[in-house]
Amino acid sequence: MTDSVARDTADTSGGAVALATAAISISRATKVFRVAKGAEVRALDDIDLTVAPGEFVSLIGPSGCGKSTLLRLIADLDEASSGEVLVFGKTARQARIDQEYGIAFQSAGLLPWRTVQANIELPLELHGVGRADRTARAEELIELVGLTDFRSRYPDQLSGGMQQRVAIARSLAERPKLLLMDEPFGALDEMTRERMQQELVRICSETGAAVVFVTHSIPEAVFLSDRVVVMSPRPGRIVGIVDVNLGPGTERSEILRENPAFFAGVTAVREALHGKPGAPLGADPR
Ligand code: ADP
Ligand code: MG
Secondary structure (H helix, E strand, O other): OOHHHHHHHHOHHHHHHOOOOOOEEEEEEEEEEEOHHHOEEEEEEEEEEEEOOOOEEEEEOOOOOOHHHHHHHHOOOOOOOEEEEEEOOEEHHHHHHOOOEEEEEOOOOOOOOOOHHHHHHHHHHHOOOOHHHHHHHHHHHHHHOOOHHHOOOOHHHOOHHHHHHHHHHHHOOOOOOEEEEEOOOOOOOHHHHHHHHHHHHHHHHHHOOEEEEEEOOHHHHHHHOOEEEEEOOOOEOEEEEEEOOOOOOOOOOHHHHHOHHHHHHHHHHHHHHOOOOOOOOOOOOO
């Protein structure tokens, strides 16, 4: 048992997190970049955040507030200057070695000389999974993301939305319990983007993966998330966490976008971003 488990278990307000190891547990994390001539950029300051298994959490805030940096700390692509980042109770480094998460970023990052199927199989191939198992898993994923007729195509024969679906399928190849996504739909047109959000909701409910999702879009964050983490301009701090309460049994489908609970969530996030007092916010209660 790690500290984070003990802390979460002791805190009964943590509800969903209690008794299970948190997917992510960040305490007092800071990130300072050293730039030219001894100057410093304080990108993140005093970040505390816990993400429960299966929970969908978005990070939102103005450009340059440290959203990508925070995601990079979790993914062990960068190291915190101080504080602690645990992923399933392990150090970020150990979690990376153990392949505890999948990653999808804004550009799909597909290999142009590989087909859809071969791109999805790549992580499995790199980790020594045999051909028959690779093919079977890729087939499942291709079906999950709705690309059955496109399995033999190359990335430049696909639309942006399709490429992004391939990237998501690839990030799911090793059945991660956690997905880290940095503006994965940022380059898509609005209609495709809404369709992809819908797809992602479905995929997450089918796989039970926790997600940390970086976005600029308030409606996107509210549509997708259990909680929206609102960050301030540099140095990036968490200024509020909006719980998206859609009411029992409310599905995240297209009609949600016209639901008063959805508008209430959008308003709460907008007010938090603009630093309005009185929004139903607070520090991370966990
Ligand atoms: P966001 O994703 O919210 O737009 P980033 O996390 O990319 O913001 O960046 C946060 C701040 O840290 C920015 O001011 C950015 O210029 C700075 N930064 C990010 N990476 C580096 C780096 N490798 N070296 C120096 N400064 C960096
Ligand atoms: Mg970014």
